[in-house]
Amino acid sequence: MKFRVERELLTEALGAAARVASNRNNAMPALSGVHMQVKGDALVLTCTDNDLSVRSTLA
DSSP states (O other), X not given: OOOOXXXXXXXXXXXXXXXXXXXXXXXXXXXXXXXXXXXXXXXXXXXEOSSOEEEEEEO
């Protein structure tokens, strides 16, 4: 699958997600990443640490 996104938008969205997917998730490694999904013309980034969730949609 290929998609295009402006670097600045992706960097900003990943930065927000990275603050949630920090090293606090050592007990649950599955929560230490960012889920990236293409929906139509948008890229959706989702991240959680079970207390806080972040979802960014880049269109």
